[in-house]
Amino acid sequence: MRIGQIDIDRPVILAPMEDVTDRAFRQLCKRHGADIVYTEFVSAEAIRRGAEKSIRKLAMDEHERPVAVQIFGGTVESMVEAAAIAESYEPDYLDINFGCPVKKVAGRGAGAALLKEPEKLLAIASAVVNAVSLPVTAKTRIGWDHDSINITDTVRRLEDAGIRAVAVHGRTRSDMYKGRADWGRIAEAKQACSIPVIANGDVWSADDAVAMFAETGADGIMIGRGSIGNPFIFAQAKHLIKTGERLPLPSYRDRIEAAREHLRLSLEYKGEKHGVLEMRRHYSTYLKGLPGVSKVRNLLVREPDPAVIVELLREFEATCEALDREGLLKEGGEFLNDHSPKLILNY
Template sequence: MKIGTIEIDRPVILAPMEDVTDRAFRQLCKRHGADIVYTEFISAEALRRGVEKSLRKLKTDEVERPFAIQIFGSSIESMVDAAVIAEGYCPDYLDINFGCPTKKVAGKGAGAALLREPEKMTAISEAVVKAVSIPVTVKTRIGWDLESINILDILPRLEDVGIQALALHGRTRSEMFKGRANREWIRQVKEQARIPVIANGDIWSAEDALAMFAETGADGVMIGRGSIGNPFIFEAAKELLKTGKPMPPPDFRARIDVAIEHLKLSVQFKGEKYGVLEMRRHYSTYLKGLPMVSRVRNKLVREDGWEQVIDILLAYKQECEGYVMEGKILEGTEYLNDHSDKLLLNYQANNI
């Protein structure tokens, strides 16, 4: 897959996710094999107004390369201004969010709402392409609802105005995250496309990534919710693609160690107060399925000191060694990708 000067064979990519793909999580996923990472999606209007929270989302580090900054908005003027601001932070490419289905984005005429206005979507894309000197890509869905799937009409419009790649989530806006992502539509888009197509939706395991490539012919795959609490998915997917052999699943030691690694990065970039606070949403997925985990999680979400949180995690890891001896944990226990997990449900309800 080639975007600008980036050329990677069958890349496995971290999707942009609000309140998830911050600097800490991006760098963690990079360490575990993600080929390309995206920032959280950033409001064009907020960038224009210089909102500090949005400007912080633009901060990246060289170790994250190649990386993309994603912006969203509903007007040409705001998107052009935001694109110029984002380019100043030297991303490898700029991505436009035409796929977010939530009320706070689509309800304001941005994100997936623009699937109902192909002309405006095209005009925004063209204006952004002309405003910057770096490659511009798009992430979107297959249509607004099942009665108005229009991605095959939108694709050539985007290609004609200079969009260099398309990341496609195989659902409509109205489906949100219900049912299963439609790989057949992604396949049809790939067959028609003159630009790289990145397949997105319901990649929960390395095997799902392999199947997505096989069934769609996509140039790359993008993993979102399947990476939450499971950055191992990137290296596992790449190993399976390369050798055809699955990696051993992460055991409790690896899972606890990576939670500690994530916490340290979070504190490094956000300071102790916010670094510890914002990590609380991740513990349930890192520790899911382990014995007596609710008791430990209750301790973790009440502790404000990062060193004390690490002590709790290390003590729990030692406790789990005892559970292995008792037969309560099997060595190499797989991640439990339970789609009903509270964190994932909350994320689905509030984000792209």
């Protein structure tokens, strides 16, 4: 898949997600094999106003590359101005969000709402392409609802507007995140244009990644929710795609270490207060299914001192090690049976 100077065979890509794909999480996913990472989606209006929180989202590190900045907005003027500012942060390419379904985006005429106004969508795409020297891509959905699925026309017209690649989420806006993504519609989009198509929606495992490539014929795949608490999915998917063999499941040690490293990076980039607060949403996904997780999670999300958090994670790992020595854990760290959670853990 080629986008500008980037040329990667069947890339596995981290999707842009608000309050998730910050610098800390991007770097963690990169270390675990993500070929390309995206920033959180950033409001064009906030960028042009110089809103500090939004401007911070544009910052990136060299070792994240290739990295794309995604912006969203509902007017040509705001998107052109924001694109020029985003370009100054030197991402590898810019991406336009034409797919976000949430009310605070689509309800303001941006994101997926532009699927109802195709001429405006194309005007924004063309203006941004002409405003910057970087490659410009887009991320969208198959339509606004099931009565207006128009993805093949959308990708053709985006290609004509100069868009260099399109990521297609296989749901309509009305679906939000319910039901199954329609990979067949992504396959239709791939057949409808000559630019790279990146498939997105319902990749929860390495097997899903292999199946998505096979069913869609896409040039790359993009993983969003399936990567939360599971950055290992990128290496697992790439290994299975390239060799046909499965990597071992991440152990409890791997998962606890990933939580520790995520915390360390969060503290580095956001400081102690915000680094600790923003990590609280992640512990349940990193530690899901591990023995006694509810008890340790309740402690982790209430603790303000990062040193104490690290110690809690160390003690939790020691507990898992003790249970593992007794032969009570599966490969991924979960209990072997439903009765083992009755064991008393020292928390």
